[in-house]
Amino acid sequence: MRWEVLLKKHIYALGGAGLLLSVSMLALPAQELTGELPDPPEFSAQSEPVFVSVSDILEYKALPEYNEPDWVTSKYVDAGTLPPVGERLPKEPMVYKAANMPDGIGVYGDTMRHVIGGRPEGWNYIGGQSQGWGGIDIGLSECLTRTGPLFTIKADELEPMPNLAKSWEWSEDGKELTMHLIEGAKWSDGDPFDADDVMFYWEDNVLDQNVSPLNGGTPETFGQGTTLEALDPYTIKWTFKEAFPTQYLYAMAYGTFCPGPSHILKPEHPNYSDNTYDEYKNAFPPEYLNIPVMGAWVPVEYRPDDIIVMRRNPYYWKVDEQGNQLPYLNEMHYRLSTWADRDVQAVAGSGDFSNLEQAESYVEALRRSAEDDAPARLQFGARTIGYALRMNLSGNGWGEPDARAQAVRELNRDLDFRKAVTMAVDRQRLGESLVRGPFTAIYPGGLYAGTTYYDKDSTVYYPYNLEAANELLDGLGLEDTDGNGIRNFPEGTANGADVEITLLANTDYGTDTNLAEGVIAMMEPLGLRVIANFQQGTARDDMAQAGQFDWNVERQGAEMVSVVQGTSALAPTGPRTHPFHRAGTDGTLDLLPFEQELVDTVNAFIATSDNAERAELMKQYQQIFTENVYSVGLTQYPGALIINKRFANIPAGAPIFMFNWAEDNIIRERVYVPEDKQASYELHPETLPGEPGSDGPM
Numbered sequence: 219m220r221w222e223v224l225l226k227k228h229i230y231a232l233g234g235a236g237l238l239l240s241v242s243m244l245a246l247p248a249q250e251l252t253g254e255l256p257d258p259p260e261f262s263a264q265s266e267p268v269f270v271s272v273s274d275i276l277e278y279k280a281l282p283e284y285n286e287p288d289w290v291t292s293k294y295v296d297a298g299t300l301p302p303v304g305e306r307l308p309k310e311p312m313v314y315k316a317a318n319m320p321d322g323i324g325v326y327g328d329t330m331r332h333v334i335g336g337r338p339e340g341w342n343y344i345g346g347q348s349q350g351w352g353g354i355d356i357g358l359s360e361c362l363t364r365t366g367p368l369f370t371i372k373a374d375e376l377e378p379m380p381n382l383a384k385s386w387e388w389s390e391d392g393k394e395l396t397m398h399l400i401e402g403a404k405w406s407d408g409d410p411f412d413a414d415d416v417m418f419y420w421e422d423n424v425l426d427q428n429v430s431p432l433n434g435g436t437p438e439t440f441g442q443g444t445t446l447e448a449l450d451p452y453t454i455k456w457t458f459k460e461a462f463p464t465q466y467l468y469a470m471a472y473g474t475f476c477p478g479p480s481h482i483l484k485p486e487h488p489n490y491s492d493n494t495y496d497e498y499k500n501a502f503p504p505e506y507l508n509i510p511v512m513g514a515w516v517p518v519e520y521r522p523d524d525i526i527v528m529r530r531n532p533y534y535w536k537v538d539e540q541g542n543q544l545p546y547l548n549e550m551h552y553r554l555s556t557w558a559d560r561d562v563q564a565v566a567g568s569g570d571f572s573n574l575e576q577a578e579s580y581v582e583a584l585r586r587s588a589e590d591d592a593p594a595r596l597q598f599g600a601r602t603i604g605y606a607l608r609m610n611l612s613g614n615g616w617g618e619p620d621a622r623a624q625a626v627r628e629l630n631r632d633l634d635f636r637k638a639v640t641m642a643v644d645r646q647r648l649g650e651s652l653v654r655g656p657f658t659a660i661y662p663g664g665l666y667a668g669t670t671y672y673d674k675d676s677t678v679y680y681p682y683n684l685e686a687a688n689e690l691l692d693g694l695g696l697e698d699t700d701g702n703g704i705r706n707f708p709e710g711t712a713n714g715a716d717v718e719i720t721l722l723a724n725t726d727y728g729t730d731t732n733l734a735e736g737v738i739a740m741m742e743p744l745g746l747r748v749i750a751n752f753q754q755g756t757a758r759d760d761m762a763q764a765g766q767f768d769w770n771v772e773r774q775g776a777e778m779v780s781v782v783q784g785t786s787a788l789a790p791t792g793p794r795t796h797p798f799h800r801a802g803t804d805g806t807l808d809l810l811p812f813e814q815e816l817v818d819t820v821n822a823f824i825a826t827s828d829n830a831e832r833a834e835l836m837k838q839y840q841q842i843f844t845e846n847v848y849s850v851g852l853t854q855y856p857g858a859l860i861i862n863k864r865f866a867n868i869p870a871g872a873p874i875f876m877f878n879w880a881e882d883n884i885i886r887e888r889v890y891v892p893e894d895k896q897a898s899y900e901l902h903p904e905t906l907p908g909e910p911g912s913d914g915p916m
């Protein structure tokens with residue numbers, strides 16, 4: 219109790235006269251400002267993955283015979299409204315090996331009931347629309363390679379798994395990569411999947427500056443000057459500037475190389491129609507049902523603010539070793555609610571799946587799932603959920619800042635300013651404000667403790683130190699000239715106004731706004747007025763992408779966990795690859811010197827596959843990042859997968875987030891419910907998707 223009261227008292231004092239106090243502690247040497255980073259509290263993941271090779275999981279092979287649910291044969295094939303399963307499958311389907319399935323070959327039936335907090339904008343993923351997240355886009359979109367399940371792969375064999383690209387080979391000099399697409403696979407409406415779909419995504423969406431594909435695929439995501447061409451309907455060839463940039467195979471996975479149905483989208487694209495780019499992006503609203511997909515389930519019903527229902531894809535191109543066409547589950551539900559409700563419904567058993575990721579819900583979820591009659595099991599993974607305060611570092615116009623915002627950008631670009639902010643963040647208190655117990659760790663920023671490339675000795679930590687923080691701001695000449703407790707810009711900057719900073723955060727998550735409110739409160743003793751700009755998910759994402767923020771509190775991506783996934787986002791390696799520093803109005807990046815070092819380090823990492831060299835490069839990255847407070851780490855904690863106990867084939871140790879989210883990691887197409895446990899939740903039993911754009915299932 220004592221320190222809290224103390225702190226409270228201390229703050230008020232500082233708030234009023236703080237500026238005076240700090241004068242006396244001038245010239246504290248820099249190294250005095252750093253300190254020993256406390257180790258994260260002991261917290262062992264509840265189950266370990268079974269580490270295997272990619273070839274233990276799957277292969278591409280023609281099988282003597284194929285099967286499907288009996289009702290598909292009797293109601294559709296025999297009725298002549300659907301070709302026999304053998305004709306619907308590719309020459310060599312992807313075959314999942316039974317030995318790698320935790321519970322073996324499955325049976326058909328049942329539904330997985332997801333609850334999500336997002337709302338679908340429409341089905342044009344490559345045109346930039348979100349489908350509501352929570353596993354919808356992950357389930358609909360199949361990509362050239364796959365990385366979600368890589369948490370089970372032996373570290374020394376780590377490489378993206380084949381998917382739509384079933385094999386590839388590098389040229390002698392490593393500058394060319396020839397990829398072989400799965401042959402004879404079809405979209406869920408029976409239209410052939412081939413290089414046309416790949417090239418439409420690349421040429422008319424990634425390379426087209428007027429289109430921003432969802433999840434941020436840009437030309438630089440695959441390397442400056444990289445080209446892609448189709449050699450024939452099932453062969454594509456990449457040409458890179460550097461040799462053997464195996465790194466880009468990760469970028470060919472979810473979310474940056476997942477082709478869309480060109481036979482449906484191309485006619486709507488401005489290059490092939492009179493449509494505007496906006497009309498192209500919005501050409502397939504959520505009401506448009508049966509959009510062709512390569513994924514296992516197709517949307518057949520949409521009730522706004524209520525539910526999206528999906529039915530099994532009759533042309534899905536993956537089977538088990540007995541030739542049973544996947545998926546095993548006939549239906550997927552996505553109830554449109556909130557992310558917090560997802561946890562509640564999963565532990566209550568009225569929902570089937572949740573990524574427990576909001577620390578505020580942990581205690582209740584743990585309590586409920588510990589009861590004997592709990593419908594769901596909960597398994598914690600490693601600490602891969604992390605939040606940071608990110609400052610917009612563009613000084614040359616990204617997001618078209620006004621005079622006030624431009625002045626804030628200049629402060630953001632000042633190391634002493636960022637140091638002051640990070641030292642005013644009391645991470646212990648911030649973590650405990652979310653949840654007590656061994657969950658949250660003191661996170662200074664950069665790569666996460668406990669992850670592959672993390673090195674503690676390379677991590678610079680500026681402990682909580684309000685006095686020194688105020689002193690640094692004094693040193694920047696930010697005086698409270700009008701005595702209202704808020705520092706002012708120096709004369710000639712933003713009319714000497716109060717230093718006011720807007721803070722963007724996502725209202726879809728309590729954790730995001732709680733942390734943001736914590737930051738706002740902790741900046742007050744510094745004499746900085748931080749103003750909440752809390753936005754709903756999609757609006758927040760759009761503002762963040764467009765650079766319309768001074769600061770934002772954000773849950774970080776996979777690049778901070780695995781480094782190898784999303785690598786190009788670790789530094790501004792291209793004009794539109796980085797989350798908080800993108801090109802200004804003149805298209806150039808005004809990088810700070812240490813940022814250039816980070817870019818060079820990341821590019822060197824991409825250009826080598828030598829593990830020792832890579833580990834060394836990431837130590838340099840961590841040192842430069844944390845020493846320069848590239849972003850202000852707020853907290854880091856483990857997430858937990860909540861899954862209903864009736865489901866089988868859930869891999870042990872599946873993290874909710876590593877290379878991708880659990881909706882990908884658990885390989886849902888091979889998840890099943892044993893016959894005796896099946897429930898009757900199907901809303902459209904024994905139906906298949908209808909014609910693209912038609913109402914409801916067939």
Ligand code: BQZ
Nearest residue numbers: 351352353356557573575755759879881
């Ligand atoms: C998981 C994920 C699956 C996006 C989204 C959402 C968007 C972001 C992020 C997570 C949700 C869930 O995260 O929180 O548990 O189901 O969907 O896609 O936050 O607003 O833009 O990056 O993945």
